């Protein structure tokens with residue numbers, strides 16, 4: 001039986017059987033159908049219908065990713081298993097002066113991300129506005145140590161206030177990755193230390209090129225192998 005047939009059957013029963021409504025004890029809102037209607041023909045209903053939100057669990061993993069590290073990738077891999085879709089979203093933050101441009105960071109992330117349900121994007125402004133536009137109801141943040149927690153708690157509660165329908169989920173990386181940060185990786189690399197095993201090889205290569213073009217004296221001076 002196709003979708004229309006079921007919808008017609010529903011109609012024919014008319015008042016004899018009140019169709020089960022999404023949301024149980026409240027009136028149906030304009031553009032909202034019965035559970036069966038929305039499951040069978042979701043395209044007929046407004047796209048922010050509760051059932052659509054139930055059908056696809058879309059999560060956003062926001063951050064600077066300057067550059068992507070194995071810590072980020074560990075979190076992304078765990079999130080990819082939990083959610084239907086994960087959007088890794090680079091915040092275009094005019095307040096920070098990043099090493100890599102947004103385009104370079106997108107490019108590196110796309111190369112590093114191999115899960116079919118993970119995509120890479122960038123956004124400006126409020127995260128919650130972006131999440132609403134993307135119809136995402138989960139915000140993922142990684143927590144490394146207690147030191148991350150205080151700031152993350154403030155952000156999560158503020159985001160909840162602005163967008164109560166979304167939940168922030170904190171994820172722990174594998175313990176091998178729990179001390180890695182983009183900042184530390186850049187610092188160590190700029191001083192000639194090895195970052196292999198902390199970022200993918202091609203990221204290391206891009207960092208080498210960046211530091212050569214930006215500050216050849218730093219890398220060349222400290223690392224005799226360069």
Ligand SMILES: Nc1ncnc2c1ncn2[C@@H]1O[C@H](COP(=O)(O)OP(=O)(O)O)[C@@H](O)[C@H]1O
Pocket residue numbers: 062063064065066069070071072075140141142143144148171172173177178179180181182
């Ligand atoms: N090694 C790691 N393990 C787990 N989470 C991490 C790691 N490195 C970064 N994160 C988390 O990934 C998210 C993005 O981090 P980052 O790129 O530094 O962006 P932000 O500028 O938002 O801190 C943050 O939630 C951060 O705590």
Ligand SMILES: [Mg+2]
Pocket residue numbers: none
């Ligand atoms: Mg950070």
